[in-house]
Amino acid sequence: MSMGHEVRYRVRGGRQLRGTVFVQGAKNAVLPMIGVSLLAAKGRTVLRNVPIIEDVRRAVELAQAIGAKAELHEAERTLVIDASTLSSPVLPAEIASRFRGSFLFVPALLHRLGEAVIEGVGGCNLGSRNLDFHYNGFKRMGATVTEQVSGEEGSIHIKAGELRGGTLYLDTPSHTGTENLLMAAALGKGTTLIKNCALEPEVLDVIELLSRMGAKIKGGGTGFITVEGVDELTAVEHTVMPDRIDAGVFVMAAAITGGEISLVGASLEHLGVAADKLEQMGVEFAQHGAVLQVRRKRPLRPINVVTDEYPGFATDLQSPIMAVSCLADGPSYIYERIFDGRFKLADELTKMGADIDVDGNRAKVHGGASLRGAEVVAHDLRTGSALVLAGLAAQGETTITSAYYLDRGHAHIAERLSMLGADIEREVG
Ligand SMILES: CC(=O)N[C@H]1[C@@H](OP(=O)(O)OP(=O)(O)OC[C@H]2O[C@@H](n3ccc(=O)[nH]c3=O)[C@H](O)[C@@H]2O)O[C@H](CO)[C@@H](O)[C@@H]1O
Ligand SMILES: C=C(OP(=O)(O)O)C(=O)O
Structure with missing residues (x-):
């Protein structure tokens, strides 16, 4: 893919996220x-x-x-x-x-x-x-x-x-x-x-x-x-639904930092099984109309994830949850059923101190890692969001390169995370 310019995100970890964030359109x-x-x-x-x-x-x-x-x-x-x-x-x-x-x-x-x-x-x-x-x-x-x-x-x-x-x-x-x-x-x-x-x-x-x-x-x-x-369709006005993957990434930002945030426009129902898996890991949810409140106080527990079509665990949230499971207090198992090449993240997380075994479409994340900042590559959009999450929980500075991919799917991610107290910047050039 020709990008013209290089986009990088720099994240300095260690801050708990707090506040209100707006979920983008899907x-x-x-x-x-x-x-x-x-x-x-x-x-x-x-x-x-x-x-x-x-x-x-x-x-x-x-x-x-x-x-x-x-x-x-x-x-x-x-x-x-x-x-x-x-x-x-x-x-x-x-x-x-x-x-x-x-x-x-x-x-x-x-x-x-x-x-x-x-x-x-x-x-x-x-x-x-x-x-x-x-x-x-x-x-x-x-x-x-x-x-x-x-x-x-x-x-x-x-x-x-x-x-x-x-x-x-x-x-x-x-x-x-x-x-x-x-x-x-x-x-x-x-x-x-x-x-x-x-x-x-x-x-x-x-x-x-x-x-x-x-x-x-x-x-x-x-x-x-x-x-x-029918013979013809008429132009109308329509409001795009909120992005459940964007919402899921912010839920995980609260989960990985041990913070507490309110997500405007997020729906627990749209998260499907991902909401239940995050609950098992220790995330607490409270839905108040269109606002989803999320916090994580207890230590993160390990989980099993099997990606599936909706309402199963969304494959687009598989990379993000791999990042979160690195910090769980035991081994997590991830089985990717939708795509046959969606584990490129594992090598990047390894650079940050994670311990992950990949075997075909199955991964074992050993957990208990303390992540440290590193220079890592966003091989695709969700690898990018997962590395931002890892960076939020890592000691020191993480630089994510090839981050055009992140901009493909998340709007103003650095600004929205900064509003919650994260230390993150987007750089171009
Ligand atoms: C723009 C968009 O909406 N992208 C989403 C869409 O991608 P996308 O629509 O491309 O994903 P699909 O649901 O089509 O693909 C799922 C699986 O089916 C296979 N397949 C698909 C079509 C086909 O003709 N033959 C075939 O074999 C694919 O190789 C893949 O292994 O759904 C994916 C699965 O939820 C998400 O990860 C993507 O974010
Ligand atoms: C795979 C994704 O998107 P696309 O189908 O647009 O590549 C994604 O959103 O994670």
Whole structure:
């Protein structure tokens, strides 16, 4: 990934966090919603509570590159999109390969322009990340998918005169796969049944937006979704749900420092099994309406974590909890079931004094470590947030390099942690 400039975070550990923090809007909801807004052939979609993160900036650039008018009003956290001018089917590599959400633009290109050319798809490198469920679904709806290779460069061309409803399935409940097939079916001809859909809260938020635009969708949250295609979708205004992964990282910041914080916009329910695991470790929760209060007073206890689709333990919180479990008073066991290469963090934590054995998709964290500051690398977004957590609990200074990844998914993380009393700075250059 070309970054242009180097982003670093410097964290000096040892402070307990206290105070109130605002949870950002959800990255994994706003990205599909930008794809959804491109389905509206006229009008302006207004998205509120948009997280000001690098992935959103890339999505805005990509929307502009294909001819939409997209304005991100950062201070207002509002994105206004007019997709009436959509004109190019090409998702150019230099933007699209910098974030995973770029692939969520494909259904709009198919519906509006009859084709999509994918020069690259990005996202965190977590091992193999296939897209076959998406392609198979588009094909079952009548699209043709061809790969073109010229020299080192390759691109994928998808064509569809029209997308027709049918029976679709996902081998496993892919998050973006469900969203892409929903968008394809929403303006498709006839009725579509999608089996084995993702149940994540972000998918339900996307269904809510689509429904308010006029889509006919039943069964969200059940694993079987039925979509009756409509001829057009109307641009509307929608507020993006809070980011449960961002919330989880702040809960863990309180947990790893032994602090007490109030999270505005966090929901215990959305944390799923992660909330129960954190409780087992010694975190105390109290939900007061939309404010979640969190504290940790007792010593951290070890845990077993198995990542799973929602409401199971979210894979995006797996790296952060590995950092927390380094300080538990015994061995923790982590089994990563969603991705086959999501343990790059272990080597970085080892540089800070942790003791972790990795065997394939299983890790044993020995616990009882006292972490010390070191120079470490954020290999991906959640490795980055986990290293910030480790830095908050370490003695001395931790420098996290390649931290562009952290900015992909967390808005103003240094400012928000500083407001809670953390000693953290972001540096560029
Ligand atoms: C932008 C976005 O929303 N990203 C999230 C989304 O990623 P993303 O939607 O890419 O993740 P998926 O749910 O699709 O992937 C889960 C697993 O299924 C496999 N798979 C997926 C699709 C496919 O066509 N074939 C296939 O084999 C993947 O290789 C992976 O092992 O869900 C992940 C799992 O909750 C999260 O970590 C990401 O933060
Ligand atoms: C894996 C992640 O994101 P993406 O799918 O956008 O790479 C993530 O949010 O941790």
